[in-house]
Amino acid sequence: MDKAPIDAGARARAGAVPWAPAMAQPGLRPPPPVETWLTRIRPHPPAPIPAAALWSALATAVLSALLLGDGLGLNLLIVAVPATLTAYFAAVAAGRRIRPWTVVWGVGGLALLVVPALRDAGWPTFLAIVSAVGLASLALHGSRTWPGILFSPFGLFDSIGPGLVWAWRGLRERAGGAQGRVAPVLRTIAVAAGLLIVFGALFAGADAAFADLIGSLVPDVSVTDGPWRFVLFALGLVGALAAARTAAAPLRWDSLKARPGRPRARLEWALPLIVLNLLFAAFNAVQLTVLFGGYEKVLSQTGLTYAEYARQGFWQLLWATLLTLVVIGLALRWAPRDGARDRTLVRSVLGTLCLLTLVVVASALRRMDLYVDAYGLTRLRVSVAAMELWLGLVIVLIMAAGIVGARRLRLPRAIAVSAAAGVLVFGLVSPDGLIAERNVQRYERTGKIDVGYLDGLSADAVPALDRLPEPLRSCALRDIASSLEGDETPWYAVSRGETRARGILDERGISVEGHACTPQRNDIGDEFDEHDEFDEYDY
Template identity: 45%
Template sequence: MGDHMSAPIIIPPKAPIPVAKPKRPSRFWRPDRTSMATRSMLVGASGVGALAALILDPGFVSIAYVIVGVGVVIVFGILTPPRMSTTQWAAAMGMLALLGVAAVRGAEWLVFLCVVAAWVLFTWTLIGGRTWTGILLGTFAPWRAPHRTVNFVRRRKLATRSAPRVPAARVVVVSAVSILLLLIFGSLFVSADPEFAKIFGGFAPAISVSNPGARIFAGVVMAFGTLVAVYLRRRTPTVDAFAPAQATPLPMWEWAVPLGVLNVLFLGFVAVQTKTLFGGDEHVQVTDGLTYADYAREGFWQLMAVTVLTLLVIAVAVRYIDRRDAGSRRLARGLLGALCLFSLVIVASAVHRMWLYENQYGFTVLRVSVFATELLLGFVFVLLLVAGIRMSGKWLPTAVLATSAVALLAFAVFNPDAYIAQKNVERFEGGKSIDVSYLRGLSVDAVPALDRLPEPQRSCALSRYRFGVPGTTAPWEFNAAREKARDILEARPVGPCLQMYTVG
């Protein structure tokens, strides 16, 4: 009987099924073989191009920037389906607000920063992006879309080829070229002959086109750029899919020890240097061999480097924390939260040092700009604290983007060139020296403050405007800062600068 009994069957334990990691996408773009531009899109883009060719001069800061921007928003926001969300419209309005700085401020460096920020908001409106990688890739997406946009327009042309009527694209192009030529040459004739101008009764504005080739090129670029924006709205690339996946969590001690050591270092620095950090004038005056330059300027750059490196450390650390473990979450909140709080103290110290330095040696564009940047970094640490408390930072990239845009707008409202001139004039009125050679390089935003200087310092500071401020011949060349400066200098012309004053 035993011979007929079968041997026991041993069932091996089941091997764990490996969890496949999500594959990185192989395509930046979604497949597209059918989308095509509509007639309204083509007409709108052509209109934007004609408008840009007529009024936009990239080298001349004016209200034309925002006028052309409004045209672009109308095409991709209203004439292009689907409807934009409330968030997208808010970003589009922020973009227009940044472009609007060119209508009220004359500082070209400030307008340039606002145009760059407007580009970032523009691409975010079209593409979105909820990760750092997505936002960064989105800013470069329009540069990868031209050939797809050509196919986008070409499919429209092929679809209408069999129709007996004239293709809509040709009608749009011919109409746009005709209107553009009429406006440009008509305006030139009006400017050339007063009798011809009377015939039109002011219908055509008198303009002077110094470089018509560049204007036409700008119009073509804006028209095609608007079509690219339309295509990105219709076929949005998958930018967030390229964001790095959450890293494999490390054992708690492997990330807790470095963060703990860094916290101890920060605590020791803040505790030992409390008197130095916020000592101000008294600390500088009682310390042998310490000057304001050593205390404020060098200390500021070192502390700002600490601030930026701390942000990088936090960004790396959060990727390796096991958020599913309650103990890891509590420890991470404590260590990262303490690091953010210590960093806020260091930010406050850096701001304090730069404030002392500026009051002692005067205000410049660089000093005021880095001062504002440090304040923005401090607010980013506050956002990190909120994200740490919630243990969720999916909203953080979008929040930092929005905060940066609002901060730049606030900086433009603050009017840095005017503030720099005002503070330096106040220092001079208080008996301190003034660097006229530096102040004469400020933009027209500084004219109202520099007009308060006595002679001959006033004429030397305003010597670049001795022959007046460039005038405007058309409404789209309006700039509030230039108009205000022109009124001031017409009422009180600038005299010759007999000597370049650099001291009081």
């Protein structure tokens, strides 16, 4: 049945506007906004920033400007302390509780910043700093799931702009309502700083020993460093405020839920994995044959040399380990899950694959060990070996999760802890020192060494290289000594490795007079070919 049309005059008399949309009509509520993943993770506006957080952020900025301009060492840990307090004060003011995992992430991040204070090498320092930022983001967000573990660092960048606005509003409110309370505090700080400067200068002029003490403790800031110091001040302030804003109102990454894949039929899911298990079993059987039967038989059958057999297989086995983790992740997504029989099938097939993969990891590490015995240790070799070790640990954690349950084991957090612990151990063992130690041992055993590679290591390698006989010792230490000579880095920017190296070099010195110090690259028997020159330290 058709309805009679209503003319515009009748609509106007009824109080409706002819051209107004339905949602704008009186008495009608607008439809709720469409929820997206971005709106779902957005937090509520935080409470006003506390005064303690503002002062801690200012202290972070000042220390960043004074200490970080001379290099990295203990100063990074010193700056991190007020930054941590800034986040703590903001979290407490927002009503967030400090949970055990928050303490784990926070203490772990601070522990990683010990690496720059101990080691002179830049590459473990870089890894430690990046990992410390990652753990700090986990502490601020309190993430538990895979999206939270992976995306938490982006929450820090998201808080940079809002953190500055949040701090400015809090500062303006306090300055406007303080009625003269801010000015006395600023005057007190100015008077205290003036007294320290005046009397400190007088005492320094009266006693040379006191002047040396003050000179070693107080940063040397010149006018020409002004722009750089201002940049460091701004970075410290922005970073501390971003951490505080994140602690007060973190993005809710854990609200992102990954949809489980459509479960497959048992045969469709299990058959490819069983075939893969058979392939792994056949490969591992060959590895056991090599282990018990010796390498001579395999080398005679394959035509490979000892070093080629060790070097050729490592990268393939590393990639095999990585791809196996991908296969396990995809298999869990599409695994059948109808009942106890399906759970038993999944655990049996994937557990067997994990066990066989551990044998592959052991084979890869054995090959690397053989190659290092033949050609020495390098930064690349120690890095990929450490990576392979960590992948093996991840596989063990996956097996444990299959036994006790991923939720009970807290698998995402456990893997994140293992990665951070691996980076910390990697930095504490001093990779450059380990490289030098293994190569010195190889020289003592075989008489072969590559001075052209070792003289490019950091000061962490000096204690081991100091054991070499002359002129190899001086040739290996020449470039390191040159980099340390005349470097007046303040105490807070000097690593323990650099301090120890200076003491050794000052005590024994180096002498390269009468020696060319050309890089020694020793050919090892039939491993080299006149048509195929292979640098033993390229890999």
